[in-house]
Amino acid sequence: MKDCPSCGSWNSDDASFCRHCGSALLGGPSRATAGNEARQNQPGFTPPSPPPGQHPAHLTPQGSLGTKSSGKATASLVCGIIGLIVFPVIFSVLAINLGLAAKREISRSGGQLSGEGKATAGIVLGIVGLVFGVIFLVLTLAR
Numbered sequence: 001m002k003d004c005p006s007c008g009s010w011n012s013d014d015a016s017f018c019r020h021c022g023s024a025l026l027g028g029p030s031r032a033t034a035g036n037e038a039r040q041n042q043p044g045f046t047p048p049s050p051p052p053g054q055h056p057a058h059l060t061p062q063g064s065l066g067t068k069s070s071g072k073a074t075a076s077l078v079c080g081i082i083g084l085i086v087f088p089v090i091f092s093v094l095a096i097n098l099g100l101a102a103k104r105e106i107s108r109s110g111g112q113l114s115g116e117g118k119a120t121a122g123i124v125l126g127i128v129g130l131v132f133g134v135i136f137l138v139l140t141l142a143r
Contacts, residue, residue, distance in 0.1 A: 002026070072102035073115030073122065080125025088133025095126030 002011045002025045004018035011019050018025060076098035083091030102119035 067114040070115040073118035076122025077118045080122040083129035092126040092129035099123035
């Protein structure tokens, strides 16, 4: 494992950039693995635990590997929720438009943005809110 010179987090030996802060990593094994290389091939060897607060590379939370979430996707989800509760037609239309824009933005980002699930949820909530809003409007006007 390699230590990041900027933040000190542990990274896999084949990593070129820190999984936590994105800084370039120095070549060669870190001080943590230099003495352990001979022991790693022995039966019963368990790799050292990462420092407190650090996730092992295979347990890193999704979306934290240098990607950031799309603000439009988050806004779409929030508008979809508000559209179900307060102003169905206005916020539902906003949720659908923001969700579609977020999906385009995420697909064009080349993996730099995440949040496609939020955008999809915002679109679905927007459609549901819009349908409920129209039904409510029709029932209100029919009386």
